[in-house]
Amino acid sequence: MTHLSLRKPSGRVPLAAATSALLVFGLAAPAAAEPAPYQGSVRGQYTGVAEHGHSVTMRGEPFTTTATFNVRLDDSDQILTTYCIDFRTGLVEDAWYREDQWESYPGQGDFAEPGKVHWILKNSYPVVDVADLEEAAEMARLTESEALTATQAAIWHFSNELDLARVEQSPELSDNVNGGNVTHLYNHLIDNAEDLPNEPGSALTVSPGQDSGLAGEDIGEFTVETSAESIPVQLNAPDGVELVDAGSGETLDEVGSGDTVAFSVPADAEAGEATLVLEANAAVETGRLFKGEDGDNPTQTLITAQDSEIVVSEVATVAWDSAGGTPPVLESTEEPSQSPAADEAAAPNPGGLAITGNAVVALVVAALVAIAGGGAALFLARRRKAAAAG
Helix, strand or coil: CCEEEECCCCCCCCCCCCCHHHCCCCCCCCCCCCCCCCECCCEEEEEEEEEEEEEEEECCCCEEEEEEEEEEECCCCCEEEEEECCCCCCEECCCEEEEECHHHCCCCCCCCCHHHHHHHHHHCCCCCCHHHHHHHHCCCCCCHHHHHHHHHHHHHHHHCCCCEEEEECCCCCCCCCCHHHHHHHHHHHHHHCCCCCCCCCCCEEEECCEEEEECCCEEEEEEEEECCCCEECEEECCCCCEEEECCCCCECCEECCCCEEEEECCCCCCCEEEEEEEEEEEEECCCCEEEECCCCCCCCCEEECCCEEEEEEEEEEEEEECCCCCCCCCCCCCCCCCCHHHHHHHCCCCCCEEEECCCHHHHHHHHCCCCCCCCCCCCCCCCCCHHHHC
């Protein structure tokens, strides 16, 4: 987390004067009776610092601050808490993020030991509270800010192959840092870290998103991955069309993670289409990677610091021609368009300011920027062949 790239928030609330007393400033989202569901991999926008740690110098690198960060999920008031796993890439104000696999890490350097980063996340702050960390590490009088600092430094040890060299008091915090506590917990974490090879699964994905075929067939082979135990099937389809297990052909009324499903279409069905809708309470689990959407304007890669329950939804669609016809041609699934705020963040910014850890006040300013958000929903485009449309 070597720097932030701050952008002028044109047309939005101007930057406020930064003071330590305002660090608890939060971004209020519109009240909503129910959380908005998400389609596809989880998407969210960086909205500022969640909690400050103290300042550190990693050997051979510039002095920097530590913190956890808030990512507000698209079109919702739901918040994910994250750590940084990309020390050498700046954090871009208002950047949009998309949940992805460890193997898709886009940052500088190698994310060579994600399994050990995962262990640290599951065995340190905030998943494990300070009292339990004191007992595990055989220490006393540990503060939350010290625990956060040690945890972030230990993460960088395995995500960027960096070693903790020095700990300093953070001007943003009123509590005095005990550098020995930070170093002791850091050493405990890196000495005890184990490789957890099983990457946490996504909250909900169905892949592929679409397929086509002919009446009289089982169409598609859709694989469900979810952190929910089971999800009821909602099928929008003509009479006689059913969702079935792709292997056994058994009709399904609910699905779980790892299930492979298909649409069973009667032989006498006319040309048509059907959609599977899955919606559930699920979790974005600790250790899920979030990478910036804008490949032309890289932002720091983040990783979730604790499990977060969300409402999530996903769809899969099929189209078919009558028996003996030609399967419809389908367009590729389209990615969502960005919101105006995301478009603005992606625009060239001649006046942008790169800030290192030495400019702590500017980091505070970044935490105080009001966010104008909202994103376009993910949608699935389907096109049937002209000959079949008639």
